[in-house]
Amino acid sequence: MGEAPLDCLVVGGGVIGMAVAREVARTGRSVALLERRSETGAEATAAAAGMLAAAAEAHSPGPFFDLARRSASLWPEWAEQLFEESGVDVEYQEAGLLRVTTSAEAVGDLEIRRTWQLAQGMEVSGLLSLEELRQEVPQLGPDVVAGLHYPGVAHVHSHRVAEALAVAGSRAGVRLQLSAEVTAVRPLGDLLEVSVGAERQLARRVVVATGSWGEEILRGLGVDLRPEPVRGQMLALCPRGLSLPEIVFGDRGYVLQKRSGLVLAGATEERVGYLAEPTLEGVARLAAMARSLIPELGLAEFSRAWAGLRPFLESGPVIGPLPQDERVILALGHFRNGILLAPVTAELVRGALDGGLQPAGLTAFSPRRIPGG
Numbered sequence: 001m002g003e004a005p006l007d008c009l010v011v012g013g014g015v016i017g018m019a020v021a022r023e024v025a026r027t028g029r030s031v032a033l034l035e036r037r038s039e040t041g042a043e044a045t046a047a048a049a050g051m052l053a054a055a056a057e058a059h060s061p062g063p064f065f066d067l068a069r070r071s072a073s074l075w076p077e078w079a080e081q082l083f084e085e086s087g088v089d090v091e092y093q094e095a096g097l098l099r100v101t102t103s104a105e106a107v108g109d110l111e112i113r114r115t116w117q118l119a120q121g122m123e124v125s126g127l128l129s130l131e132e133l134r135q136e137v138p139q140l141g142p143d144v145v146a147g148l149h150y151p152g153v154a155h156v157h158s159h160r161v162a163e164a165l166a167v168a169g170s171r172a173g174v175r176l177q178l179s180a181e182v183t184a185v186r187p188l189g190d191l192l193e194v195s196v197g198a199e200r201q202l203a204r205r206v207v208v209a210t211g212s213w214g215e216e217i218l219r220g221l222g223v224d225l226r227p228e229p230v231r232g233q234m235l236a237l238c239p240r241g242l243s244l245p246e247i248v249f250g251d252r253g254y255v256l257q258k259r260s261g262l263v264l265a266g267a268t269e270e271r272v273g274y275l276a277e278p279t280l281e282g283v284a285r286l287a288a289m290a291r292s293l294i295p296e297l298g299l300a301e302f303s304r305a306w307a308g309l310r311p312f313l314e315s316g317p318v319i320g321p322l323p324q325d326e327r328v329i330l331a332l333g334h335f336r337n338g339i340l341l342a343p344v345t346a347e348l349v350r351g352a353l354d355g356g357l358q359p360a361g362l363t364a365f366s367p368r369r370i371p372g373g
């Protein structure tokens, strides 16, 4: 201790914590980012496919869809700013997305999806046959029955996003502390005391962005919120001479091609606790899914497989100050969409720090909804 208290301390150096720390530093506040591992972005963030796919991820109209769309709309400028601030190109590409099905029974679900999304002003095609879909992605396999086309859906390179945020944050003044595991956050008079091993740090505000972890910190704050890890496995393939122009998103997974030519096939959803390694079963399922969508991928060279733990909360994302102590702000539960939701999360946390009104419709994610919140 002994040092002057910081304006803000962010716990967790994934995409969410880093996005928040950079945003807060840009307001001129003093900020530190505490990450328990020896590098930032090494957990769920490193595993992500980087899709910014509000259209495919939301299953009904409502606050989550609004949040996801708001964030997708922030991304083009965010990617440019990150490049200017860090020199790192996050490979933002508006590739477009085909939401396809291989099951005749699921065609009705696509129609329902299309109807509510059109009513929400989303740009989406009519229901397309396989022949019509092949005009966008000629390599689609015969298993595909029908689909929808969403032009303009983008993806980014999640490792580059993490790298860009780390550099941009540090240039904006974020003090990064690695191998720094926070075990408790407690009120201490006007300040908050943050325990890192035997050491104590003081801050005026604390943001908890601990992904699939942090239950102990939350319990200490009287918050009954248990982030649950949901494993997602991913397969990377090197197809020779194959160029996949769009994201292909099916009922059991998706394939997309990165600028390097690598094709990602993802992802499983498994509740197996904190096990974060890929399995033969998972890889076999992804391989079958990828071949069913794009048969040519059967000839691609295997590059590697990995897994990450998506932070799931029953209540959906929780973003905002705790009602019982507004100095503590949560940014948790981004589950399948943390890369997509990083810009809007940073915006909401900044709004909470500034004490201003949050954008209409985006208050639905406040911790007020949770027990003890």
Ligand SMILES: Cc1cc2nc3c(=O)[nH]c(=O)nc-3n(C[C@H](O)[C@H](O)[C@H](O)COP(=O)(O)OP(=O)(O)OC[C@H]3O[C@@H](n4cnc5c(N)ncnc54)[C@H](O)[C@@H]3O)c2cc1C
Pocket (backbone or CB within 6 Å): 011, 012, 013, 014, 015, 016, 017, 034, 035, 036, 037, 040, 041, 042, 043, 044, 045, 046, 047, 048, 049, 050, 051, 052, 053, 180, 181, 182, 183, 209, 210, 211, 212, 213, 214, 231, 232, 233, 234, 266, 267, 268, 307, 308, 309, 310, 311, 331, 332, 333, 334, 335, 336, 337, 338, 339, 340, 341
């Ligand atoms: C296979 C897969 C594919 C995905 N694809 C996409 C996609 O296409 N698009 C998309 O938007 N999202 C995707 N996601 C989801 C996305 O990766 C997550 O939502 C996002 O990374 C969550 O970010 P986070 O910062 O909350 O968590 P994390 O990235 O897990 O970061 C949390 C950090 O907090 C640190 N930490 C935890 N506890 C402490 C503590 N006590 N003290 C200090 N540090 C601590 C951890 O070490 C970690 O670095 C995917 C995820 C997976 C697994």
